Amino acid sequence: MGEGRGSVGSTSVITMILLFMFVFHPNLIHAETFTVGDAKGWSFGVQNWPTGKTFKAGDTLVFNYVPPMHNVVKVNETNFNSCVAQPLSGSVIFKSGADKITLVKGSNFFLCGVGTHCGAGMKIAVNAK
CATH class of the missing domain: 1.20.5 (Single alpha-helices involved in coiled-coils or other helix-helix interfaces)
Known part of the structure; x- marks a missing residue:
């Protein structure tokens, strides 16, 4: 009993x-999970990948790539626009090849900090509601 x-x-x-x-x-x-670049992954020319997608705070972006050929750096808008791979305070340079990053509300900026990859379009800006 x-x-x-x-x-x-x-x-x-x-x-x-x-x-x-x-x-x-x-x-x-x-919360949703998005693979950056879809099947192509985190690579050159992905800067328009977020177009037409709706993101929310708490969603996860998955960056798939081959390390050490690429990496992912979360930056501010100024560094995004000038392709400076200086991570945000408290952030790290992601290097795993399968990085999962949770979006915060507002603007989120990411770029590849290897060589001139950012200038070749390996960067995205994502606005999360």
Whole structure:
């Protein structure tokens, strides 16, 4: 008998926790994952890849590429426009070849910091609502 009541109580607690997460963290429910460059991956000429897509804060961008040929650097708008691979404060240069980066609300700027790759179109600007 005691077992039955305990399991019902546990189920209720889990249900309440899940409900709380859905109500107070809606981005977790609706977050999407996008592969930058689609099947082509993170490569030259991807600067127009975000066009026509809608992004939200909490969405994840996956950057697939061959390291060390490329990398991903999250930069500010000034460095994006001038192709300066200076990472944002607290950010790192991503080098795994399968980097997963969560978008923050507002403007998100990424570029390849290897050689002149950024100037060859290996950069994207993504606005997350």
